[in-house]
Amino acid sequence: MRLAEAWRVALDALRANRMRSGLTMLGMVIGVAAVVVLVALGTGTKETVEAQVEGLGSNLLIVVPGQVNFSSAPTLSRMDNSDLEAMVKVVGDRDRITASLTSGENVRAGSNTAFTTVNGVMESTPKVFLRDLGTGIYLSRTDVDTGRRVAVLGSLVAQRLFGERDAVGQQVTIAGVRFRVVGVFAPLGQSLGVDRDNEVHIPITTAQRLFGTGRVDAFAVKAPDRETIDQLGDQMLAELRRRHPDTEFSAVTQEQILGVLGDILGILTTVLAAIAGISLLVGGVGVSNIMLVSVRERTREIGLRKAVGARPRDIGLQFLLEAVLLTSVGGLAGMGLGVAASLLTAALTPVPATITWWSMALAFGVSAGVGIIFGVVPAQRAGRLDPVVALRTD
Amino acid sequence: MIEAEDVTRSYELDGVTVAALRGVSLNIRQGDYVAIIGPSGSGKSTLMHLLGALDRPTTGRLLIDGKDVTALSAPEMAKLRNETIGFVFQSFHLLPRTSAVDNVALPLVYRGLGARDRRRHAAATLERVGLGHRLGHRPNQMSGGEQQRVAIARALVTSPKVLLADEPTGNLDSATGVAVLDLLERLNTDDNVALVLVTHDRDVAARAHRQIAMRDGVIVQ
Known part of the structure; x- marks a missing residue:
């Protein structure tokens, strides 16, 4: 069977059960939208923070007494x-x-x-x-x-x-x-x-x-250029340590601040995306479930198709494409909803949102992948159906 | 065309082995018109599944179009069915929400034919069974007799060597049933395609050139 034909058959099958297809897709829509929105908000926040750090000026070096970390108290300056x-x-x-x-x-x-x-x-x-x-x-x-x-x-x-x-x-x-x-x-x-x-x-x-x-x-x-920042920092620290032998000093660059903040916000974004990913998984289970129901409902159709010459893989492909179509159409709709929700959030609240192409690609890829993963079992089941048994089913 | 030699078929049902066929030998040649007759449970449906390459015998030898069915894989059997056999079922087995012409074209999908060629062939075949005016109709818009003629067109569209009809008139009133049988017999004569009718109706069976009566998994006559 040609692939185009298989697509058409899958599309017809989904159209025949509009309500059910729609509700199954809704799971994917929500999952993908959640991923897109949360990644957009996480990325937006990260970019805003980075822009604020960069907005302080360029090639900045801050020299303070003590160590710059969260676990120790600030050192009282003796300078x-x-x-x-x-x-x-x-x-x-x-x-x-x-x-x-x-x-x-x-x-x-x-x-x-x-x-x-x-x-x-x-x-x-x-x-x-x-x-x-x-x-x-x-x-x-x-x-x-x-x-x-x-x-x-x-x-x-x-x-x-x-x-x-x-x-x-x-x-x-x-x-x-x-x-x-x-x-x-x-x-x-x-x-x-x-x-x-x-x-x-x-x-x-x-x-x-x-x-x-x-x-x-x-x-x-403010260092003259990017290359001299570290050298300048080292010189200043050496001089300060010479003048105050028992005191700790630190030189912090914007890049270091950006690195730490970027790491934290990056982790945050990943965690948010992972949580949203769980809803994608749940949507996938829903797809799997509906596909199993669909296989059972169409046992006679499967039997007939086999009788007139469909190979197991023709039948399997048909059901697999049906699952992929469900999830990827759901994924597309979810992307649209996610973008709309991100823009709306950015417009109505102070939370910034940046829509990234990679989060869209990821969400769509994952939704199509979910279709494949959760469609395989029902598709195999359909492909392996014994035509004699399938034709007898009422 | 089809040679069966001491063919048996048994099933495992809840751990119990049930012998549906206990050694059947028969030959079906090109242009034959054979009726397989017998009460329900006699094994005639099992025999038809074997003759149609839907199933493999447990023991014995079964050649369809020169190919040993026991040695074929599932995809090879699918290809054999597609190229050699045309099925007509008691309950028509048409796809719902699908037009007559697309139903008839279905076997050609699995031959890899393009949509345009499929429709052309299917429309011509529907013309032959007298449904040239019903191409776009769906099964639920047609009478039982018309639906069975669509099913016959579907069996015929691949130019098979054998038409296997399982109780083709079982769901039709007698007048319509006779018309369907007339159509099948005309195809048998005109195309020289072998026609195998499975039925428990003696009047239907009487029209065949050869009758094979079955009981308890063996041929009794």
């Missing part, structure tokens, strides 16, 4: 301004390095108060990180060198304290000390769960005086 000078020397360009001293503080203007992250930083910060100003100017080198009480507000802080009014030139009180606002950042949104519009930048020297410490918490460096 100070002399370390900062040493690091500037290692990097060789003051525009490529910034330091930070961070504390959560109340910022007040008139009767409005906002609790925000106050970052003591260097004037080079916008050159290291990608950060656009909305209005005003950023901190200057003189501000840092002389410890001026000037501040650049995140857009959310400015909005909370001054509403729609222009904050530039206004006074704010940070931890009880008055500052003059020189600039307001352009809105940036969230990055890794941190609202980056809810922060205030002041000169690091001013911050040290304000918080009563000479400490520097961390350094951030």
Whole structure:
């Protein structure tokens, strides 16, 4: 029997039992749709997080005391301004390095108060990180060198304290000390769960005086190119370890952050897809069941086909194709539903969705494969039916 | 055409061996018109299954169109049925929801013929059995006599050497039954195809040129 003919016969058989075929397919539709949606949401989340990390700037290197992992507490920094000078020397360009001293503080203007992250930083910060100003100017080198009480507000802080009014030139009180606002950042949104519009930048020297410490918490460096990042990191770590013999330091690159986050989110996506895959399996069992019923119902037809010359494999092929047709049409519909549901989720909720060609190909391949795997047993049973017995059945 | 020599066929039924045929020898030659007659349980259906290559004998020798059936594989038997035998059943065994012309064309599907050739052959064969005006009708839109004529056309479409008809008039009223028998006999004469009727109806059997009476798995006459 020709393959095209076998397809036609299989299609006819499914059409003859529309309701049953439809319900059987529904299992596949839901399974495939679930795989497509969950993979789309997982991938979308991963891409968003990666974009946020990359959005910090390119070729970034963060140097902090202690080890960067989840199982140990952050190390209290023992670095100070002399370390900062040493690091500037290692990097060789003051525009490529910034330091930070961070504390959560109340910022007040008139009767409005906002609790925000106050970052003591260097004037080079916008050159290291990608950060656009909305209005005003950023901190200057003189501000840092002389410890001026000037501040650049995140857009959310400015909005909370001054509403729609222009904050530039206004006074704010940070931890009880008055500052003059020189600039307001352009809105940036969230990055890794941190609202980056809810922060205030002041000169690091001013911050040290304000918080009563000479400490520097961390350094951030923008390497000239990708190749020099690791080398630069090693040089900085070596210098810091020489200056603080018993202290641990770590240099973290964006790639490392991306690697860790990517791994976690990748596992998450895989687990979600696997859970959705179970529903595909259940759908497959349904297909198998219906095919067995179909074989039994059409025993006489099988007997007749054999009597007029169908070989066992002709009959087997017919039923196998029927199963594959059920699952792959179901798979196609599931892909459509999955894409629609993903787009709808992305449109109506903050959860991002990225539809990948591989998840579609996988879902379709698996659904066709499920048809083959779960169709084989019924098909073999049909192919092996004794024509004498089959013809006698009523 | 068909040579059976001391053919037996026994079944295992719930651990008990039942002998349906206990040694049957017969010859069917080209153009023969033979009736196999006997009460139910006499083994005539079993014999017909063997003659139609639907089944293999337990012992004995059975040649169909020169081929030893006991030595054939399932696909080879399917090919033999397709090329040599035409079956007509008491209950027609037409595919539902399928037009007359597609029902008739079914054996040609397993010959690998293209759809256009199949339809052409099937339509011509339906014309021969007087159903040229019913090509697109489905079984449930036709009378019993018409359905049996479609089944006969299906048996005939492959130009078989033997037509095996199992109670072909069993589900028809007597007038229609006679018309169906007339048709089968005309094909027997015109095409020189061997016609084997299996029946328990003595009037039907009487029309054949040769009668083989069976009882308890053996030929009694």
